[in-house]
Amino acid sequence: MTIAASEVLQELDGRGVHLYFDDGQLLALTAKNAMTGEVRQLIERHREELIAHLRDRDGRRQARIAPADRAHPLPLSFAQQRLWFLAQLEPGSVEYNMQTPIPLEGALSVEALTVALSRLVARHEVLRTRLVADVEGVPHQVIDPPSPFDLPVVDLAGRPDPAAAAEAWLAADLAVPFDLAAGPLFRATLLRLAPERHLLAIAKHHLVSDQWSSPILQRELEALHRGDRLPALPVQYADFAAWQRQWLTGEVLEAQLDYWRARLDGAPVLALPTDRPRPPVRSSAGAVLDFVVPADVVEGLRALSRAAGVSMFMTVFAAFNVLLSRYTGQDDIVVGSPIANRNRAEVEGLIGFFVNTLVLRTDLSGDPTFVELLQRVRADTLAAYEHQDVPFEQLVDELGVVRDRSRTPLFQVLFNYAAGGAEGPVGDGPVSMPVKFDLSVALAEAGAGVVGSVQYSTALFDAARMSGFVGHFQRLLSAVAGATDVRLSRLPLLTPGELVDLSRWGAPVVELPPVETIHELIGGWVVTCPDAVAVRCGDESVTYGELWRRSGELAGWLVGAGVGAGGVVGLCLRRGVDMVAAIVGVWR
Structure with missing residues (x-):
């Protein structure tokens, strides 16, 4: 089975390579070191299909995004509107704070770095944007004029353990809320760890940035710090928000919504077993537990993906659905998954909140083999990609989802797989952090293996349960990589340690008396x-x-x-x- 062009685009997105078609050319926006030989071969192998798909996709959209009329109030994007609404429900919440620590080695001019930050904020309007409600309570974007950036410097070099002090400082800074109306929604602090070792701690609210924006920010800041001149941006984030409001209406919106109405009709709530009753108001208190998928297992999963004509995302996602089905006893599983959603050439180089969340519903009924499940997942995922334009925030509103402050709407578990490399060590135990969902699982390729993390709500789950969850996921991935024709009910889940415990429990065997109840x-x-x-x-x-x-x-x-x-x-x-x-x- 051949891989569809939309699937190749998703695979490339995961590797940090975003393709778009502009002025008759196939162009790429890439994360640092993402354009490997393997990626180039993948693009060349599917070049014609990619061009045709991108041309057709863009043909179904309006003309290019143009600068919005700044004489009128600038609207929020659909994504911004929902986060703003949530912020009104929970003033002072920090669960949508984002952080990008950038290590800086060698001699450093604080003055030059400050100038570079000033130029970066002047270049991207969204970094000096506030969200202010009018007298009727309707929020708008207010863009402040450029001004010299204020870069505080915190000297940690005299501490007994500067690295530990920096980690504690980052945790404290992440817990400082942003005032959406007063701004700014972007801040930076320079931590001095040694005379020639610094850490630039950048914090921003999700309303003005997303995961894809971070490498853009870092790449442009490095260029501006070197004194490079960057080409002018064709549009700004506020222009995209105004365009989105105009384009996603009428027949375009209805055609997309018709798919999601049918797809999510009667979708169940995922009934994961919890260690405590669900609180009436969802808590953002959480922790993260890291884990590793060994290289030999990853190679087996890659071989399976190639044979089945699917991406690694689809293979690992299918296994994750099997795990959720085992834990819940359900064969109708609904999970959220993020997508870059930068499908316009004009917005490729912008910092801003573009990422969308797709609601993926998987049917595991009938006890299929894993390969059969893969084909179901493939069909469902490709269909979702073709209808990705409706922002999740608008989808919630249009579907009339009943508000429940105890859980997130439509799905409570998020899954993400990044085919590009991952940075940073894998921890040995749970680390406290704010969470947005009951459970979030993220995996990323790192060398020959894969590293992963499970973020979970500590109001619902204990660390011991999540440790078992991770062990079962690792066991399931290992089983899938080696036995693809096995039916889902026969896939092993228990770890070797659990199997040893079961063998101990099995002796002596006691015959039950003949009873009816x-x-x-x-x-x-x-x-x-x-x-x-x-x-x-x-x-x-x-x-x-x-x-x-x-x-x-x-x-x-x-x-x-x-x-x-x-x-x-x-x-x-x-x-x-x-x-x-x-x-x-x-x-x-």
């Missing part, structure tokens, strides 16, 4: 060992005799209330001894 089995234990502990929860425990007494009282009350076999009884209790007694009572 679970409560009859419990009743048998009441006769043989009434004083043995039947249920333990924390510091509380009850014996079989006491459990039988409590459950019998409830059973008698229910019978007196007219409840009989086949009746439905609702229970509303916290997890614990009383809940078990109530369940047994209903059974009785």
